[in-house]
Amino acid sequence: MLQVSQLTIRFDGTAALDGANLTVEDRSIHVLMGPSGSGKSTMLRAVAGLEDPDAGEIAWNGRSVLGVPVHKRGFGLMFQDYALFPHRSVAGNVAFGLKMQRLEPSAIPNRVDEILELVGLPGYGDRSVGTLSGGERQRVALARTLAPDPRLVLLDEPLGALDRSLREHLLIEMRSIFNQVDATVLYVTHDREEAFTIANRVAIISDGRIVADDTPEGLWRRPPDGWTARFIGLENLCSASKLVELGVPHPGGTTNTGVVPPEAINLSPTGPHAATVTGSHFRGGAYRIELDLGEGSNLVTWSPVGFEPGAIARFEIDASRITWFED
């Protein structure tokens, strides 16, 4: 289990990390997501030992690793640009960490073959890394990281350099590989879909602080604040006054914004409320309907049938599915 507490790193006086806290449980795929410049890569590099913290603590199973140099931490890090060794073959790259571990030389080729098989590159051992495609390089980098069986796998935007279709494909594969080897993973990305597809837990980082840390579903259902809600792509945010107007009871306290899941809005000709349809787009299987409720409140829902823009749609709202937070 990795525990990062109150981690602070400054570059030239500006804090890249500002008291960040994070716990990664064993055998969990923990995604660290944030906009660019939020400090997510710095956090990863600090855990790997490539950056020295100005304050705070990084511990593995309760023992501090701050005094442990990079090469003795036993954490694997995969770089966004892969950083493959250009002078070594695929097998030479994958074997590097095993050699550093002083694994029995006769055992290395078997382990290399095994791991190349795992990442879907059987028989690629003798290839030069210069001849590989982007996707193949990504797999070699992954194999190289996993080969020494690191106790924690750190991934820095591992799919960032690839095009979209390849990314989706490799993402599913990576998830199954991590599950096969029971890896503990800290995965940095800025991509919401990537995060939600692979993660057991998602931590959101902003301006050097962790502002949310939950399961993907929990984050989606109960965002801690408006910034996080918008960052993870929740679009149906509605003011408390409008919701009360629609008959949704306010839970009290200082909460002033509600998250309305699209499925909490049921379009029906007999619904008690009315809204103007501002958009109706077919999105494979259903129509995405954009509703204008007046006073700047816009909500989105799904419908099996389309509407004419400008038409009045009637709907009912399921108050029990609405969650509240303070924006």
Added chain:
Amino acid sequence: MRTKPWVLLLAVVPTLFLAYFFVYPLVTILYTGLVPEGRIATSAFVEIVTDPTMRSVAWFTLWQAFLSTVFTVALGLPAAYVFARYRFPGRSLFRSLTLIPFVLPTLVVGVAFLAVLGPGSPFGVDLRGTIWAILIAHVFYNLAIVIRGVGVLWEQIDPHIEDAARSLGAGRWRVFREITLPLLRPAILSSASLVFLFSFTSFGVILVLGDLSHSTLEVEIWRQATAFLRLDLASALAVLQLVGVTVILLVYGQATKRDSGEIPLRPSFEVARRPRSAGERAFIAATLGMLGLTVITPIAVLIGRSLSTPTGPALTHYANLFDPPRSSAIFVSPVDAIGNSLRFAIPSVMIAAGIGLMAAVVIVSAKGRSGRIFDTVLMLPLGTSAVTIGFGFLVALDQPVDLRASAMLIPIAHALVAIPFVIRSTVPVMESVQRRLREAAAVLGASPRQAWREVDFPLVSRALAVGALFAFAISVGEFGATSFIARPATSTIPVSIFRLLGRPGTFGEAMAMAVILMVITGIAAMGIESMRGSRSGGV
């Protein structure tokens, strides 16, 4: 971040070497030129300005350098385009072919064109002592600079930019003038200033193909110092030349600084394509034909004439090198000169590689300004002409210890010329062994020392070997500096070629010797090419 103490320590050796063998001689030249008899005197400069011969030498130096540059760029651009944009059979072979002239010692280039265009030319002309012979030789020698320098950038320009311009209604010529040419400008400027520099300080070629009215400052420095023993005049000329070189280097520096502009970069394999239309094929064929003719003709004629005797092709000239009919008592025989050259090459390579490697480590490790300054200072010998270096040794190194008689001076001079090449081949590789690769090794469990051994060293050693081969080729072919410091007993191959040229009846032997030198440097160049070629890039 502060520069680490061990970096400063490592900087000591290259700094001392450069200070004593480069800066000190240069300062002595300045002193000899400006303060000839303990007082500041301008008489030598006045003589240069007033003497019509001197004035015409200065004028010719500029003029021929300008024309050489224009012709080289004009011929190099189409070739750079063909290599950057098209794939065709024999592409890499042709590309290597274009490099040959540049690795040939300039004296060999001079002798080769003497064989082609001089007395007894197979084409029935004698252009010796005309500007044409000089221009043709300079174009031949410098073509590779333009083809490589511009080609590398051309490969990286996204053809879609040109496509976009065409789709907006620009014709081919307009696209070239308004899009491609401005994008290529930094590379054209930087390679043109290099061509200008090399033509401006041309020595071997001019010495062989020029005459008294077709001479450069470089040759004049040598002539004044060695033939007339006018050290003050030679110094003044050297100062004048240094000023010119500095201006050229400043232009070059400006050009390369702008090189890192925001040009959309693309890997070359996507850009080069097979020719589609007959016009494209014809253009490629014409360009390659021109290149082949330019490169192969002088080499072929040189070899042919080295084998030609009144009784048909024979190895007579080569045999005479072993047993010279008119051997001189004080000068070593040509064969011994070959031995000398190879013997000098070993310490040259060792000094250049050792000091170059130290300097490269300092340049890469030193942070910020100090590293850049160190880099610039170490490049200076590249810009300074070889004759100036040799002349500096001659005027300066009698104090505090008279080193002028020491045979070690020759390899030291060669190393001085070669060090910039060692640095240029190792620094980029050291820098490209990105911190990331080292970090990747560390994350995989390699200690800093293991990381150096497993990652840095294998990558850098190949580059160092390339630098060492450069140093070797430079050492065996160096003529400008050697001509000042070689003694009869320590004559090298180029010195021996020049002597054979100067004596009646040994023209064939000079050509045979030039062929031998060409083969030796050619082998070194092939080593360089193969080592560079097998480097797997783009990772």
